Amino acid sequence: MRSVSSHFSIMISVFVLLFSFQFTNLIKSIVNDYATKVVNDYAIVVVSSNELKEDELKKQIPEIESISEISSKKILDRLKNDMSSKNLALLQVALPKFYSLKLESIPNKKRVETIKQKLLGMTSITRIETFAKTHEKMFKMLQLLQTMVYIFAFFVAFVAILLIFKQIRIWTYEHHRRMSIMTLFGASFFMKSAMLYRMTLVDSLFSSIVVCALYTIAPQMGVVQTFAAELDIVIPPFDLLVEGGTLIGASILFSLLAVTIVARKIGRV
Amino acid sequence: MEYVIKASGLNISYGRDEPIITDASMQIKAQEFVFITGKSGSGKSTIIKSLYGELFPNHGSLNVCGVDFKNISSSKLNLLRRYLGVVFQDYKLIDEWTVEQNVMLPLIIGGFSKGVCTKQAHKLLKHVKLLHKINKYPYELSGGEQQRVAMARALAHNPVLILADEPTGNLDSYSSEVIWNLLKGAKEHLGTTVLVVTHNIPSTLGIDYKHYFLESGVLHEVS
Numbered sequence: 001m002r003s004v005s006s007h008f009s010i011m012i013s014v015f016v017l018l019f020s021f022q023f024t025n026l027i028k029s030i031v032n033d034y035a036t037k038v039v040n041d042y043a044i045v046v047v048s049s050n051e052l053k054e055d056e057l058k059k060q061i062p063e064i065e066s067i068s069e070i071s072s073k074k075i076l077d078r079l080k081n082d083m084s085s086k087n088l089a090l091l092q093v094a095l096p097k098f099y100s101l102k103l104e105s106i107p108n109k110k111r112v113e114t115i116k117q118k119l120l121g122m123t124s125i126t127r128i129e130t131f132a133k134t135h136e137k138m139f140k141m142l143q144l145l146q147t148m149v150y151i152f153a154f155f156v157a158f159v160a161i162l163l164i165f166k167q168i169r170i171w172t173y174e175h176h177r178r179m180s181i182m183t184l185f186g187a188s189f190f191m192k193s194a195m196l197y198r199m200t201l202v203d204s205l206f207s208s209i210v211v212c213a214l215y216t217i218a219p220q221m222g223v224v225q226t227f228a229a230e231l232d233i234v235i236p237p238f239d240l241l242v243e244g245g246t247l248i249g250a251s252i253l254f255s256l257l258a259v260t261i262v263a264r265k266i267g268r269v
Numbered sequence: 270m271e272y273v274i275k276a277s278g279l280n281i282s283y284g285r286d287e288p289i290i291t292d293a294s295m296q297i298k299a300q301e302f303v304f305i306t307g308k309s310g311s312g313k314s315t316i317i318k319s320l321y322g323e324l325f326p327n328h329g330s331l332n333v334c335g336v337d338f339k340n341i342s343s344s345k346l347n348l349l350r351r352y353l354g355v356v357f358q359d360y361k362l363i364d365e366w367t368v369e370q371n372v373m374l375p376l377i378i379g380g381f382s383k384g385v386c387t388k389q390a391h392k393l394l395k396h397v398k399l400l401h402k403i404n405k406y407p408y409e410l411s412g413g414e415q416q417r418v419a420m421a422r423a424l425a426h427n428p429v430l431i432l433a434d435e436p437t438g439n440l441d442s443y444s445s446e447v448i449w450n451l452l453k454g455a456k457e458h459l460g461t462t463v464l465v466v467t468h469n470i471p472s473t474l475g476i477d478y479k480h481y482f483l484e485s486g487v488l489h490e491v492s
Contacts, residue, residue: 177364181361181363184321185355186348187378
């Protein structure tokens with residue numbers, strides 16, 4: 001019974017650690033993906049009397065990813081019935097050019113203002129619409145989300161350290177007598193720690209496999225997919241090689257480190 | 270190796286306290302049966318502890334089974350302990366291991382195969398009349414039975430030297446007899462050197478022995 005509870009205490013500790021660690025990664029990845037989506041949707045509209053060259057603009061504002069002309073054909077088509085073709089032709093010549101500027105990343109409020117001033121500094125540009133208010137709101141929302149993820153990660157790390165120390169104290173108490181007796185009969189460091197190493201390695205491996213399975217299966221479940229679609233978010237698939245490898249590696253490292261501390265703590269008798 | 274234990278001018282203390290043992294010297298030859306007697310608190314257990322390296326002398330020289338204790342390394346001490354059979358006053362059995370596993374401990378540490386370990390454990394448990402309790406745990410046994418298991422464990426690997434700390438203290442006459450017969454048998458049949466720390470030397474032992482008396486931390490050889 002004591003042995004079963006001992007196994008469970010290790011498995012649960014490692015499971016909580018790995019699950020939280022992977023959850024932080026997942027949220028971070030979803031937020032980053034959402035940020036990319038916002039960047040793709042965001043654009044600054046520029047009104048210019050002359051044609052704008054992408055290369056020249058990029059020299060002044062490096063974060064510009066692309067520039068595309070907004071066609072005025074739709075507006076002119078709408079006015080077709082109310083105006084004579086001569087006036088329409090004159091209007092077409094007089095009408096300035098509209099451009100949509102896409103950026104590589106989401107700039108903050110200050111940067112948007114700098115970009116605006118740089119663009120206004122160009123003689124041909126007459127007006128700029130940055131949609132600053134809408135953009136600012138979204139930017140702040142993303143920043144809040146990311147901050148929350150980091151705070152969550154910090155607390156997870158804190159709880160993980162507490163769990164490790166608690167487990168080390170339990171192991172020291174549980175195995176002190178056995179390891180001391182083995183030392184009195186001449187057992188080497190690895191011989192007396194072997195049982196603890198074996199137990200923690202197997203339990204940690206089991207926990208990491210359960211976490212990997214959970215993160216592989218969960219995104220494929222109907223409920224999760226519907227929920228993600230409702231929020232317009234994409235849950236990235238679990239990378240068994242990289243993420244799974246990291247989780248298994250981290251759990252093995254955790255167990256080896258914790259057992260070594262215990263064995264060293266019990267030390268020489 | 271003429272002497273199994275060679276100690277000269279030993280001073281032993283716990284931490285920085287006053288020495289428990291002062292200027293102790295003894296020379297024990299191979300295959301000798303030795304008693305150290307003395308009153309409670311005279312330092313008998315302290316001497317035993319120093320012989321298997323749980324305590325180290327502050328002064329003097331100590332050599333056990335050809336191993337000098339001066340600046341002894343951890344690995345050398347481990348190696349020496351594999352040649353010793355120790356019977357502790359508080360038995361020191363591993364609670365989560367069965368009787369069989371406890372007896373097998375020195376053999377496992379010695380690197381013997383599972384078959385050899387099992388065979389030897391069964392043989393010794395038969396000697397101590399506990400073969401029927403092979404799968405029991407120490408907490409399921411009486412004090413006398415636990416001491417017999419500890420004795421079987423001390424003999425399991427045919428040690429060069431047996432160190433027994435009050436092996437029959439608080440035991441019934443049956444368990445005491447079993448233990449004395451085993452210690453006698455180890456000396457007579459296996460040529461093992463035996464050092465026993467006790468209050469009283471049994472009158473019916475029937476073998477030659479050497480006797481040291483410990484009084485106020487000073488060791489005297491009784492002729």
